[in-house]
Amino acid sequence: MQPPFEPLSxxxxxxxxxxxxxxxNDDPLPLLVQLFDAVRPGRSSSDQALQRWHRMLQLLEIPRYHDGLRTALLTLFAQRRQISLYSESGLLPNTGFFSELHRKLAHRLLPELADPAELRDCIRLLFHHPGDAAWLGAIPLEEQxxxxxxxxxxxxxxxxxxxEACLVLSHRVCAMGLEPELLRVLPQLKTSRSPFLALHEELAWFTTEALRIEDETSPGEEDKRHLLVLTGQCREVVRRAHQQATAVAGTSMSxxxxxxxxEQHLQRLELLVGVLAIRVQTVADGEVMERWSVFLADAVLGELRRNSLRQHFADLTGQVALLVTENAARTGEHYIASDRKEWWGMLRAAAGAGVIIxxxxxxxxxxxxxxxxxLSxxxxxxLIYGGGFLLVHLLHFTIATKQPAMTAAAIAATVSQTRGRLRDQERLLELMVSTARSQFAxxxxxVGVAFPLALVIGLVAGxxxxxxxxxxxxxxLAEEVNPFTTLSLFYAAIAGIWLFVTGLISGYIDNLSAHSQxxxxxxxxxxxxxxxxxxxxxRIGSYISSNAGGLTGNLFFGLMLGVTPAVGLMLGLPLDIRHIAFSAANIGxxxxxxxxxxQPSILLAAIGGVMLIGLVNLxxxxxxxxxxxxRSRGVPFSSVRSLLSPLRRRLFNHPLDFLLPVEQRQAPRTPQ
Incomplete structure (x- = not known):
């Protein structure tokens, strides 16, 4: 339902x-600036922006306004150089993080001069208000x-x-495809015909001949398909390089x-080749035109955020997250019990850790x-915690709360395989149920070993x-886990944060170990x-290489559990940790x-506190x-929300599936 329109004025x-x-008009730029000034809301109000945008779209249903605005936009594009918009906007630059940060800071303090002959700069002239990126970004993509x-x-x-932009992108793709860092991961590219060179040669011919529509040698639909096949081969090389780096060779920030x-450049090439093929097609490809309009909307927003420091740091965190979570995803698969045998194996490994705890x-x-x-x-x-966790790792035991950081990465990897759309919901649902079942085991x-063993040790000692x-x-000990009289749940959240950081450190060290050989x-x-x-x-080298992340992460986690309360005391801050397994042993x-x-009230509060501590940890x-x-895979967190309803139904209909191993259920077939 569209919001009500504003007053007639x-x-x-x-x-x-x-x-x-x-x-x-000879130059429609000033008139287009007036149009967007009229659409711009006051105080960057998203509701008002949507109202005015809807009003503009409604007026554009009048043929005279529609044709006039289209002519003005086409004239604006025709009078400006567009290559940089197509070949640079929305793509990562070749400069490093700090060089790009310096450029953005300099342009924030002393804005760069706009060149009216460049279409990229005209976008910033059209949307010249500092709040334009905010209100324009609030308008749904379909409306844009x-x-x-x-x-x-x-x-x-x-x-x-x-x-011409295709040729620029092709040269960059060809250069990146021959980078030593890529050849290190895929050495076979040194001895075989590079698909990047083949793509460049084919694209050079296609872009030249596509504009000669009357020439009998001009390309046809078959040439476009061949070019897209070559682009697909290059993307397959990127996929194999990513897979090889993750599994064997190790990856790095560079x-x-x-x-x-x-990958970004190849995706842009695919889009532009599809648009360029309009010259050799009798009917425009509707899907390509849809992607073209999406690109234009994204390009405008990208230009408005070109000097955004927040976006720059967001891009960096995304890259770092991808770097450290790939190994975690691979490790996380070992923490998910998919059948009865693996579930019992998980239970035995956790029981062994319970003895040490x-x-x-x-x-x-x-x-x-x-x-x-x-401090001492x-x-x-x-050192007590860290030494114990190292022993748990060396004996191949399992500590329950260390699993989530790994299993979450495995689930995210599965989500990204479906391009963030959750097309295979049944597969993801089964993975999350298996994860919950593994966590329970x-x-x-x-807890099932640490608690009774603490009782036995106390009894023998007595x-x-x-x-x-x-x-x-x-x-x-009984009072410190009481959730009603202490900050035990807050302390459990601190332990959960350290568990999360431990997963990141383990992934980073695993990557560093593999990449550095x-x-x-x-x-x-x-x-x-x-x-x-x-x-x-x-054998020693192989063991250290395979376990460097696990050993480092366990030692770090133990040190953080021990040092956090001491830091809290020294700073006078309420900092402490609560861990479900140690809390259960303490109650024993x-x-x-x-x-x-x-007292029964103290005992019940302690038991409830231990359960809540475990829930918060996880x-x-x-x-x-x-x-x-x-985030590292570019998948919105909201994509997982669509699984909440089927998860609730599964929990209501088959609650034991989340706790105990069951025979694999036959997934319902979906119509093709």
Whole structure:
């Protein structure tokens, strides 16, 4: 439902601006500026912007206004150089992050001079108000497309400029396709015919001949298809390079940037070739024209945000996120139990970790009795946690709350495979149900062993006349997980954040290790070969290369759990951590020390607190990791919301599917 229109006076301003465009003008730029000044809302109000935009579209249904505005826009395009708009707008530049940051800062402080002969600069003259990007971005894409369809199909002058832009893009693609960083990942490109060179040669002929429509040698539909096949082959090389870097060779910031930029250029080439092929087609391709109008709308917004520092940092975080989440996605697949055998394996691995957690909880309790200085106590606790987590990793056990950061990346990778549209909802639904089931198995294994083992240790210690925990400490342990009287849930969220950061660090170190070839370099150390032989050195190098991220992440997570409370004490801030498995073990020690005489209200609050702590641990780390992983793949977080309804139905109809292993359900077939 469209919002109500504004008073007639505002509509008259837009209609007068459109009326002036019906008269032929040598330069329509000033009149187009007046039109967008009339459409521009006050105080960048998105509602008012949508109202005025709707009013303009309604007036454009009048043939006189429609034809006048189309003629003005075509004249504006014909009188300006358009190549930079097609070949640069919306694409990553070849400059580095800091060089581009310096340029943006300089232009924010001292705006660059606009060249009216360049179409890119004319866009900034049309939308010259600082708030234009905000209100224009608030208008739905479909509404913007309705306006830019005025430029479909493109004029002959536009096609000439598109042809030259294709050549510019082709040269860049060819150069990027021969970069040493790409050849390192795909060495076979050195010895075989490069598809990037073939694309450039074919495109050079196509763009030249496409404009000679009367010539009998001019290209046809078959030539366009062949060119798109070559473009597809180049995109397949990018996909294989990305896959190879993730799986074996390792990626880096420069390689991630290169592959992203290369993919952007190839996508732009596909679009422009489709538009250029209008000259050799009897009927314009409706899908291509739709993409062309989308491109024009995006290009305008891209130009208005060209010097945006926020957009610049958003692009950087997207690149870094992609760098560190790819390995996490690959690792996350091992944390998702898809059948009964894997579920029981997950439970056994988590139970093994539960034994270590019960011992670590006791060590931390006894360490607190040393009454060390605050920072020393924090470092001691961090070493206890970190050493225990390293042991868990070395023994191939599983800590439940460390899984979400990995499994979220695996889910995001599946989402990105469907281009963010969730076309295979059943597959994603099963993956999320399997993830929940795996998390339950891991939590059950950790808590189900750590809690009773703490009781057994306390009982045996009591029989040996040894008091592992004082009665005062037992009461404190029970009280510190009470969600009603303490900040335990806030502290659980802090632990969830550290879990998320741990996943990022593990992914980064895994990438760095593979990209830097740490394993082979360690295996070739002369002193290591003398000590353990060449085969032993090879095994050591292979192990370090495969486990560098896991070892580093576990040590970091342990140190953060120990140091965070100490930092909070020193700064006078409410900083602490709560972890479900350690909290459960602490309750076990508190119960056995008190002789199971804790007040029922305290005990119930403690049990409920442990459950809520686990829920917060999982939700915070999973949500953050999923958000970053989706962002790294350019998939909006809202794409996952469409799964909420089928997830609720599945939970209502088959609640045990989220907890226990079941026989695989036959997915309903969807009509083709």
């Amino acid at each position: 505002n509509a008259d301003v837009i209609s007068r601006a459109l009326e002036q465009l019906t008269v032929a 497309q309705a306006f830019w369809r005025l430029l479909t199909p493109p004029s002959p002058r536009m096609l000439e400029q598109i042809s 390689l991630t940037f290169l592959l992203t930029r290369l 019960a011992l670590l909880a006791l060590m931390k309790i006894k360490g607190a009795g040393l009454h060390l200085p605050v 106590q924090g470092l001691l606790n961090g 891991a939590v059950l294994g950790n 029989l040996l006349q040894y008091e592992p925990v004082t009665l005062k400490k037992a009461c404190a 740490v394993g082979p370099r360690i295996a070739r150390l002369p002193w290591l070969q003398r000590m353990s032989g060449s085969s032993g050195a090879g 020690y508190a119960l056995i020390t008190s002789g199971f005489m804790l 939700l915070v780390s999973f949500s953050l990791a999923l958000w970053v992983a989706l």
